[in-house]
Amino acid sequence: MLNSxxxxxxxxxxxxxxxxxxxxxxxxxxxxxxxxxxxxxxDIDTNEVVSALKATQPTHIAAAANRTKIxxxxxxxxxxxxxxxxxxxxxxx
Numbered sequence: 001m002l003n004s005x006x007x008x009x010x011x012x013x014x015x016x017x018x019x020x021x022x023x024x025x026x027x028x029x030x031x032x033x034x035x036x037x038x039x040x041x042x043d044i045d046t047n048e049v050v051s052a053l054k055a056t057q058p059t060h061i062a063a064a065a066n067r068t069k070i071x072x073x074x075x076x077x078x079x080x081x082x083x084x085x086x087x088x089x090x091x092x093x
Contacts, residue, residue: 012021053061 012018
């Protein structure tokens, strides 16, 4: 069994390449997600969404955007497997 798996891995490595397999899997995952998202959103009436946005006060929209930003930054700063606090941003120059 292990020899057959090694043979298959060698075949992919020599003929196709693991990078191409990764790209193909990524394209497949993105395509499936796009189809699912399309099917979920196809029944939404855009006029109803626009009228709901117009009925909402701009201060409420700004407050929601600010809270989203704050919790996103909070998640970046305090995301750790341990209890230590560190900034989870990798900067490359």
